[in-house]
Amino acid sequence: MTAWLTDPWQHTFMQNAFIAITLVGIICGAMGVFVTLRGLAFLGDALAHAIFPGVVIAFILGGNFLVGAIIAAIIVSLGIGAISQSGRINNDTAVGVLFVGAFSLGIALMSTQSGYVRDLNAFLFGSILGVTRSDLTLTVAVGMIVLAVLLLFRRELTMISFDRTFSKSNGLNLWLYDQLFLVLLAMAIVISLQTVGNILVLAMLVTPAATARLLTNDLRKMVVLSCLTGSLAGVAGLYLSYHQGVPSGAAVVLVSTTIFAIVFLFEPRTGAISNRVLRRLHHPHPEKDDFPASRPAA
Amino acid sequence: MVIPGPHQQDRKPLLTARELSVHYEERSALRDITLDIYPGRTVSLLGPNGAGKSTLLKVFAGMIPPSHGSVELAGTPLSGAHESVTYVPQRTGADWTFPISVLEATLLGLSRSRPRWRPFSRRDRDQAIQALQEVKMDHLSAAQIGALSGGQQQRVFLARALLACGRVLLLDEPFTGVDIPTQEMLVELFERLSNEGTAVVYATHDLQQAASTSDEVILLNGQIVARGSPAEVMSEKILRTTFGGQVIVVHASNTSAPVPDEALI
Ligand SMILES: Nc1ncnc2c1ncn2[C@@H]1O[C@H](COP(=O)(O)OP(=O)(O)OP(=O)(O)O)[C@@H](O)[C@H]1O
Ligand SMILES: [Mg+2]
Numbered sequence: 001m002t003a004w005l006t007d008p009w010q011h012t013f014m015q016n017a018f019i020a021i022t023l024v025g026i027i028c029g030a031m032g033v034f035v036t037l038r039g040l041a042f043l044g045d046a047l048a049h050a051i052f053p054g055v056v057i058a059f060i061l062g063g064n065f066l067v068g069a070i071i072a073a074i075i076v077s078l079g080i081g082a083i084s085q086s087g088r089i090n091n092d093t094a095v096g097v098l099f100v101g102a103f104s105l106g107i108a109l110m111s112t113q114s115g116y117v118r119d120l121n122a123f124l125f126g127s128i129l130g131v132t133r134s135d136l137t138l139t140v141a142v143g144m145i146v147l148a149v150l151l152l153f154r155r156e157l158t159m160i161s162f163d164r165t166f167s168k169s170n171g172l173n174l175w176l177y178d179q180l181f182l183v184l185l186a187m188a189i190v191i192s193l194q195t196v197g198n199i200l201v202l203a204m205l206v207t208p209a210a211t212a213r214l215l216t217n218d219l220r221k222m223v224v225l226s227c228l229t230g231s232l233a234g235v236a237g238l239y240l241s242y243h244q245g246v247p248s249g250a251a252v253v254l255v256s257t258t259i260f261a262i263v264f265l266f267e268p269r270t271g272a273i274s275n276r277v278l279r280r281l282h283h284p285h286p287e288k289d290d291f292p293a294s295r296p297a298a
Numbered sequence: 299m300v301i302p303g304p305h306q307q308d309r310k311p312l313l314t315a316r317e318l319s320v321h322y323e324e325r326s327a328l329r330d331i332t333l334d335i336y337p338g339r340t341v342s343l344l345g346p347n348g349a350g351k352s353t354l355l356k357v358f359a360g361m362i363p364p365s366h367g368s369v370e371l372a373g374t375p376l377s378g379a380h381e382s383v384t385y386v387p388q389r390t391g392a393d394w395t396f397p398i399s400v401l402e403a404t405l406l407g408l409s410r411s412r413p414r415w416r417p418f419s420r421r422d423r424d425q426a427i428q429a430l431q432e433v434k435m436d437h438l439s440a441a442q443i444g445a446l447s448g449g450q451q452q453r454v455f456l457a458r459a460l461l462a463c464g465r466v467l468l469l470d471e472p473f474t475g476v477d478i479p480t481q482e483m484l485v486e487l488f489e490r491l492s493n494e495g496t497a498v499v500y501a502t503h504d505l506q507q508a509a510s511t512s513d514e515v516i517l518l519n520g521q522i523v524a525r526g527s528p529a530e531v532m533s534e535k536i537l538r539t540t541f542g543g544q545v546i547v548v549h550a551s552n553t554s555a556p557v558p559d560e561a562l563i
Contacts, residue, residue, distance in 0.1 A: 037396060155409040162403070163392040166455070169359045170410055170462065171379035217397045217442050 008242045016131040017195055021238055021252065023143045024192045024204060025231025030150055031188040032209035032230070033223050034181065038161050042092060043080075045202045046099035047182070048189045050076040052106030052198065055123060060113065065123075066138050066190060073186030076102055081179050126197030126249030128241055139191045146187050149180070157181060158219065195234070197249035204230060207256040211263050214270060229259055310372070312337045312497045313358060313383075313466055318367035320353050327353045329521045331367070335497050337465065340488050342508040343501040345518035346541055351501035352388055354518065355468045358499065359385035371466070381410060382464030386455055388471050388501070394444040400454050401426055401439040407461030429457040434483060449476045460487075467491060469500040473507050485511050505532065 008014040035044050054072025058065040076098055083094035110120065122130055131139075150157070159167040160177050168174055185205075192201045208230035212222045237252030244251070265273045311334035318331040328350040335341055343351040356362045357369060360379035369376040371383065379385075404426045405418050412418060418426075430436040433453040443451065452475065459467065473481055488498050488511060502508050508515050509528040517523040517531055523539065524531045 037393070152414055155406070155414065158398075159406055159409065161393070162396045162398060162406070163390055165361075165387050165389075165391040166406070166458070169361055169379055169385040169387070171360075171381065213397065218399070219397050219402070222397055 004243065005239070008239060012133075013129055013131055014238070014242060016133065016136045017128040017238055017248070018235060020131050020136055020139050020191075021195045021234035021248075022231045023139060024188075024195055025208070025229075025234035026227040027143050027146050027188045028192055028201070028204035029208045029212075029227035029230030030147070030223050031185055032205040032207075033212065033219070033226050034157055034161055035185065035205045036209040036213065040185075041202065041206050043095050043182075044185060044189070044205045046095045047073060047076065047186055048198050048201045050099045050102035051186065051190060051193075052103050052123075053109060054106075055193070056106050056109040056113075060109065064134070064138065066135065066142070066193075069190040069193060070142070070187060072102070073190055074183055077182035077186050078179065081175065081182065085175065121247075122197070123193065124197050124199050125247040126193070126195050126200065126252075128195065128238060128248045130194050135194060139194075142187050142191050146184050146191075149184060153177070153180065195238075195248055196252055197247070200249040200253045203253040203256055204234075207253070207260050208233065211256075211260045214260075214263050214267050229256070233259055309336055309338075311335060312372055313499075314370040314373075315354075315357075316368050316370070318354075318357065318364045318369065320350070320357060320362065321365045326520065328357075328518075331522060333516065333522065333525065335466070335499060337495045337497050338492050339513045340492050340498040340511065341500075341514045341516060342512040343499065343516050343518055344503075344505065344508050345523075349518045350520055351518055352470050355385065355470050355499065355501060358466070359383055359468055361385065380464075381462075383466045383468065384459045384463045385468045386459045386470065386472065388474075390455060392443070392451075392455075394451075396443065398443050399439070400430065400435060400441050400443055400446070403443045403454060404430055404439075404458045404461060407458035410462070426457070426461060429460040430454070432460060432483075432487065433457045434479070449480060452476060453480060456484075456487075463491070463496065465495070466497045466499065469498070471501050471503070473500075473502050473504055481507070505537070508532075 009018070032044075035041060051069040051072040054068040054070070054075075055065045056068075057072075058068025061068075079098050080091070080094050083089055083097065084091040089097075121127075156167075156172055156177050159170070159172060160174060160181075164174060167177075188205070189201050192204055196204055208228075209222070209226045211229050212225035215225055216222050233256035234252050237255045238248055240246060240251040240255065241248040246254075263271070265271050313335040315331050315333050318328060319326065320328040331354065343354060345351055353362070357364050358376075360376060360383065363377070371380055376383075401423070405422060407429075408418065408422055408426070412422065427436055427439060430439050433456050435450060435453050435457060438446065438450065443454065446454065452472075456469075456472070459469075472484055476484070488500075491498055492513075500512075509532055512528060514526065515528050515531040516525050517536065524536045
């Protein structure tokens with residue numbers, strides 16, 4: 001058992017991967033709170049796909065793929081903002097148009113390259129083998145920037161998520177903060193690519209935040225819990241990936257989903273099963289109650 | 299310190315609209331609005347649905363730019379939202395499922411004036427509680443915002459506005475959808491703010507309320523139909539030209555103004 005836990009740490013690439021996934025869990029956990037509260041899961045998924053051409057171009061030019069992805073992400077997020085700014089086209093549609101366009105560009109560019117299949121697989125599903133020291137440095141740097149900005153603008157981001165009319169009348173530039181949010185989101189996605197992969201990064205944004213939402217009604221606690229479950233699932237997933245040879249992204253997401261399922265079913269107050277059990281304890285014969293849930297407390 | 303009385307016309311205007319017009323796309327919502335709003339005065343905006351009451355308040359709040367003309371705050375042109383002008387909308391775009399307590403939601407009213415690297419202080423919290431006390435919502439300060447009734451939510455947003463409140467408070471139909479004690483609370487609140495020199499501008503459909511709770515009434519219908527003290531404006535003839543339908547004017551014994559029957563609009 002101890003060996004199971006300590007073995008992976010003997011390899012430098014695993015040490016790098018552990019540090020990276022912990023950071024990814026924290027960053028995506030925090031960003032994910034705002035993504036889920038604002039119902040922007042589609043945007044998160046789209047952004048992840050839309051940075052594909054940046055990765056391919058970086059590969060062709062022999063540059064660092066994180067840098068290519070960040071540049072592509074920023075271009076796409078500004079593009080989404082610009083299109084939805086026109087007023088006639090709603091946000092979701094703008095996201096849809098750009099996302100497939102950019103992803104197709106990536107596929108077209110990729111098809112001109114040979115021997116890219118293995119790298120593509122890593123890009124799509126994550127690979128723990130891939131995290132080099134320089135990747136890790138970049139990941140940490142980008143992650144720290146995202147966290148710092150998030151912390152500094154927490155009130156503004158809360159306000160634009162909670163009450164946009166009030167934010168506007170309070171003098172907040174909604175467009176600017178939406179744009180800031182998009183860029184932060186893009187950066188969070190980009191640093192998740194290596195360990196979690198493009199297809200599954202959405203899960204890092206949505207699942208821990210959803211789990212946290214089930215557990216609390218307090219925004220601050222929700223952020224903390226989301227970061228905790230995200231990084232916990234990340235570390236546990238990496239062990240699974242290392243020992244079972246499962247792609248790291250899939251392993252991390254499976255753990256994360258399992259945590260969500262457990263909380264969903266057994267959370268004391270809202271859990272689907274625990275709720276029933278509790279109700280059964282208090283009302284041994286629920287079938288005799290017409291509307292037990294809507295009955296006012298005695 | 300001289301506390302300005304509610305009827306000091308000779309003071310400098312706080313908010314000025316000059317030849318203001320607003321078009322939405324092609325349609326005109328407001329034409330040629332010129333008016334002054336003085337500190338310490340409570341002004342009500344009356345008019346039928348679509349008269350442009352909300353539009354005028356939004357222009358004052360800096361939410362929409364005027365198509366023509368200008369708005370000035372104490373002599374300086376206003377472009378966009380200003381910290382001295384607080385706006386409580388008719389319908390907020392708030393997300394009621396958002397995980398935030400009544401106290402936290404109220405504290406957001408302070409967020410613009412507090413340093414971003416520090417959490418809210420003890421004093422900030424006390425101030426928020428005080429604002430909640432004023433709207434009689436302090437007993438629910440720990441509740442989730444989504445767990446409140448519609449009228450209670452309205453009161454919390456009023457408390458939030460009070461925290462941010464500068465020299466002008468704009469309210470869009472604050473008397474709509476709230477119970478009698480809350481209406482009385484609003485009247486008291488307007489009185490206090492007036493005495494402190496705040497200009498209160500609110501839209502309403504309640505003629506009786508407007509007659510009893512404002513120093514000045516502005517009748518709107520795309521443009522200014524009439525302006526003046528409740529007694530001056532609320533004549534049967536003027537009301538009829540504004541609202542079209544039958545208006546029965548009843549003279550209430552406790553006010554000098556003829557008070558129209560409230561159930562007409
Ligand atoms: N966002 C908008 N886009 C286009 N037209 C609008 C918009 N908002 C308001 N209008 C138009 O402007 C006019 C004035 O609307 P406004 O909301 O200011 O009226 P109001 O006096 O507040 O009415 P109510 O009593 O129903 O609240 C109406 O004719 C309305 O159709
Ligand atoms: Mg209105």
